[in-house]
Amino acid sequence: MTIGTPLPDDATIRDLRRRIDRPIVLVGMMGVGKSTVGRKLAGILGMNFVDADEEIAEAANMSIPEIFDQFGEAYFRDGERRVIARLLEDEGCDCVIATGGGAFVQDETRAMILEGGIPVWLDSDVETLVERVSRNDKRPLLRGGDVREIVTRMKADREPAYSKAPIHVTSSAGPHMEAVARILEELDKWQ
Numbered sequence: 001m002t003i004g005t006p007l008p009d010d011a012t013i014r015d016l017r018r019r020i021d022r023p024i025v026l027v028g029m030m031g032v033g034k035s036t037v038g039r040k041l042a043g044i045l046g047m048n049f050v051d052a053d054e055e056i057a058e059a060a061n062m063s064i065p066e067i068f069d070q071f072g073e074a075y076f077r078d079g080e081r082r083v084i085a086r087l088l089e090d091e092g093c094d095c096v097i098a099t100g101g102g103a104f105v106q107d108e109t110r111a112m113i114l115e116g117g118i119p120v121w122l123d124s125d126v127e128t129l130v131e132r133v134s135r136n137d138k139r140p141l142l143r144g145g146d147v148r149e150i151v152t153r154m155k156a157d158r159e160p161a162y163s164k165a166p167i168h169v170t171s172s173a174g175p176h177m178e179a180v181a182r183i184l185e186e187l188d189k190w191q
Contacts, residue, residue, distance in 0.1 A: 007180070008181075023093065024045075024120060025084075026097065027113070028162055031101075031124070034098035035098045042095065051097075052099045056076070060079060088116040097117065102158075104158075104161055104162060105157075114165075118187070118190075119166060
């Protein structure tokens with residue numbers, strides 16, 4: 001497989017890993033690939049990977065759609081904030097955390113991530129996002145409407161919050177390893 005941005009060599013990755021002193025927190029729209037890219041990034045860096053949505057579902061003992069249906073979005077966001085706070089504290093500098101698409105949009109949650117983590121905005125164009133989210137019918141915020149219209153509106157509404165992340169990387173329709181390579185490159189420059 002050929003990728004546009006090559007992965008750094010092992011020595012560079014080891015050096016970068018030594019300089020990482022907080023969790024790497026992936027933020028961005030649903031469908032951008034935060035979980036997939038996060039797992040690959042964590043593997044390359046020899047770090048743990050945690051999916052905040054999975055942690056929320058486990059803590060609540062119900063799925064994300066069930067939480068939304070039974071308790072609403074405000075309840076979910078409160079639980080999300082508490083879970084992310086715990087992850088930032090418990091995992092220390094040894095993890096990559098993938099957040100849900102709306103986490104970084106919440107002021108209090110964003111402030112915690114900016115203070116306690118290394119936020120990386122994983123971005124993508126609307127076409128790629130629509131193609132990816134259309135594969136999963138379990139996204140509560142996409143129910144009952146035109147997916148393209150909802151994604152376009154959400155992306156425009158959320159970009160001002162996402163842009164507060166110090167690192168911004170584009171995830172294209174190509175292999176996820178391209179995004180991983182770009183994140184490593186940007187982390188190396190930032191750290």
